[in-house]
Amino acid sequence: MNARVIVVTGAGSGLGRAMATALLEAGHHVVLTGRSRAPLRDTASGHEQAVVIPSDVSSAPSVRALFEQIGEVFGRIDVLVNNAGTFGPSGSVDEIEPEDWERTVAANLTGTFLCAREAVRMMKAQSPRGGRIVNNGSLSAHTPRPASVAYTATKHGVTGLTKSISLDGRDHDICCTQIDIGNAATAMTAGVGTSARQADGTHRAEPTFDARYVADAVVHLVGLPLDVTVPSLTIMANRMPFVGRG
Template sequence: MNAERTDGRTRIAVITGAGSGVGRAVTRELLRAGWSVALAGRRAETLEETAAPAAWEAGGVNAGSPRGEALVVPTDVSQPRDVDALFAATVGRFGRVDLLFNNAGTFGPGGVPVEELPYEAWRHVVDTNLNGAFLCAQAAYRLMKEQDPRGGRIINNGSVSAHTPRPLSVAYTATKHALTGLTKSLSLDGRPYRIAVGQIDIGNAATDMTRRMGTGALQANGETAPEPVMDVADVARTVRHMAELPLEANMQFATVLATTMPYIGRG
């Protein structure tokens, strides 16, 4: 598998939440593989750090290997105008979109009981995790249906919380469960247009968001215990594998997690 489509042209990806964590790792993995990538996120400076050649080429680009091109587009995915501008900028630079990795997300305030969660906090998580994913998928659909050759792929970043919640995580868990429904519906509706849609559910990849796992995370029995994490690069390689499948094949759901994290049997 490689970054070229069957017509020999470089593949083009849009990655949201590309300024840190999983989004940063996937962006750099695809750039090293020769993809061209539009990086979306709220902060231009972190996107520029992700896109800096010195950062991603250090990961193993060999002499003579294809080098991807990065386009930084500061974007708030919860805002329709920002999303429209993101895809317009991508098409303006690269001409098409072959992959959307719907990765932008927020956990929201941790450790807050349901009855004390401010509506504004709930709404922020829903706007980012769910509405943002819908808006980006909608924009990608519009392009993928009309571009030549037709079609493309969308990969949604779910979570093991799309299956089983952590304590005191109602907003995050609700949006991740909703993403599974979004993935299934998009996958079905995309069939006539060669749009393949799948979801990756990640458990405890080592990022800033999971740094607290090493010192202690609240468990279902009320105890706090440290949890193992895995290298985020293993997630990035899985996303790349999903992304480079031919459109005739789709990995509908993939779960990648730290082997001994308390997920199977959680609770």
């Protein structure tokens, strides 16, 4: 196995921590980034190949500084895992405030764009060239939950961004995958296992699954050669109401 240089955003908790930990255990060099240093250090947990660099993915100067440091430390980047994001406000389009909309777009869509922008620039210039980008989408990139207009819109935007990166990156040996995750058990989804609002207005508990299976999928993607791409991957709790949602 060739150790790769991998950046995981939102690595301080939840899916980001699960993915980063699995990648470290697989022997890769992993840059852990997020807004707060303390949870990133907890994720690093003494791993020799973990590098903690706090950053704000919604800020272009912060993201630029992050990738400049990566270049100084490693001289290249092989994989970017765009995981950072937020659920944002709950409500229909007439019920949410513009400021809450903007914060959600900044975290979920602009942050993914800014990190991909810097990663692609490095991947094109480095030798050997190329790399892989994994964008954390959502089942809401396909079908929304009730009262999730901001989150749903940003995740649909991530789909367009993923497809464009994949297409434009072909000639530069850059692959891009969107992984759409449904009900992985993390702190962010804790309430789903107790009560989740359904499209018909009822509330019911939904099944969840261990986040390590998402991490395993990312480890597998990272191990693929660059002449193989996986445009999209959906992983979800088997009995959750998604295929028949509505």
